[in-house]
Amino acid sequence: MSRSLLSISELGEPGLRRLLSIADHMAEVNRRANPKVPALRGKTVCNLFFEDSTRTRLSFETAAKRLSADTMNFAVSQSSLNKGESLRDTVETIAAMGVDAFVIRHGSSGAPWQLSSWTTASVINAGDGWHAHPTQALLDMYTVRTTLNRLEGFDGLRVAMVGDIKHSRVARSTTEAFKMLGADVTWVAPRTLLPPSHKEHVVAHLDEVIDDIDILYLLRMQKERMNEALVPHLREYTTRFGLTPERAARLGDHVLVMHPGPMNRGVEMAVDPSELPGNVINQQVTNGINVRMAVLFDLLGSGSENSLAGSPEA
């Protein structure tokens, strides 16, 4: 039974901390002139993306290549799925070519679990429906950990997560990881964009918390939500929940501003983020490669406890 990364809760706190510390090694590799190590030579990673993605797919592909793994990219639009082949048959066909890990993004919640029941390869969840996006949570944690130099944990850090919580797998996974490391998370959202049941502290206006936070995490406000009448107008959304020039002026210099991308300028981000002292949005993207390398190395590089017992050392 191979190991997989499906959600932050299944990973657990020890696993989360282990991956963050392996990511330090990957960050050191990525600082070199030649950012490549032979660790995963001979391993094959298949990217299965059933939803559009730029940064996550490229990030996983780069991560695999920097560890010297081979990559296969599966483009749904050019695949036999269009001829009516089932997902299961497609996956089994690809697995028969010899794949050590599948990286899957799918519009249906739970698809990665389904996939892992069909294959002996490792499965990495790169986003399923509204449910989970564990590598995003990892890169967010790694960004906070390195920028604030909080290696031991996030005790006492105050996080405001702002926007469409209900439809956001990022909100779910990142909130869970923040809390696992000891941070306090407040959700800032209109009632229509909250999940039906939750335990988080909620406020309905960004101004209520903006003076008392260490991290401002803005979520992407999708324009479709307006058509569904969950938000009256994007301009009203910006008024209550967007980072406007007035709010940016109130923001302490120590406050990290984070966004999972892609960003809607003028909606949730109504200022130029590059002018914010605490802007770490580009570091999030860079760290995405570090943590995805850590995940791939942890899953594919660690082997089993007893396959080479007593292996000589030094």
Added chain:
Amino acid sequence: MTNTPDEKSPELSGKQVLGPDDVRRAITRMAHEIIERNRGLAGVALVGIQTGGVWVAELLAAEIARIEPETDGVRLGSVDASLYRDDIGLRPVTPGTVSDLTFSVEGATVVLVDDVLYTGRTVRSALDAIGDYGRPKSVQLAVIVDRGHRELPIRPDYVGKNLPTSSEESVSVTAEGVVISGGGS
């Protein structure tokens, strides 16, 4: 180097083969040999292999600075070889501490430093790791204990103590001494 029980079980009952003074004297002698062999310290850099070689490299660097007080001493760094091992995927690999090489190894005389030399596989992976930072003029190897059982054509240039062991035994090296334990006794 490693986190296996191999070199890290001083609490187990074992046979002490070197005491703290022996380790100190071995380091002093190796420091002299490094200076002598390289006719000084120009271009010499000590690189400890994570994690067991790091403290040895630090002591060697301090000793070299004591012997040659009028020079700037040697450059000191460390390298983590875990991403270069040839047994990745075969056994659990947990990277130790992150590599710390702040100087360029290009053209340098790199002295790799470890506590125990055994199969030579860690040294091989460290050589690959160093090669990714640049092309040293030469690479030498310093170890406190050479316990034999090489599996690769690798030999040390500076040795604290040759210590024939059986592969069932484990060897622990600290500044407090060298202890052999296990071996079915």
